Amino acid sequence: MIIILIVAVLVVLVVLLLSVFTVNKGYSYKHTIDRAEDSPYQQPKD
Numbered sequence: 001m002i003i004i005l006i007v008a009v010l011v012v013l014v015v016l017l018l019s020v021f022t023v024n025k026g027y028s029y030k031h032t033i034d035r036a037e038d039s040p041y042q043q044p045k046d
Helices: 002-027
Strands: none
Touching: none
16 A cells, blocks of 8 residues: 555656646747748738
8 A cells, every 4th residue: 555655656746847847948948039021921012
């Protein structure tokens, strides 16, 4: 019974650590913004 409890706690800790790692990686991502002139959806001005 104690083995199951230890394995369950280890699984919870691994999932928690992976979740924190993923969230931190997402927040540290550097977003870029394309210029309006480079947009393929913009209508050309005549």
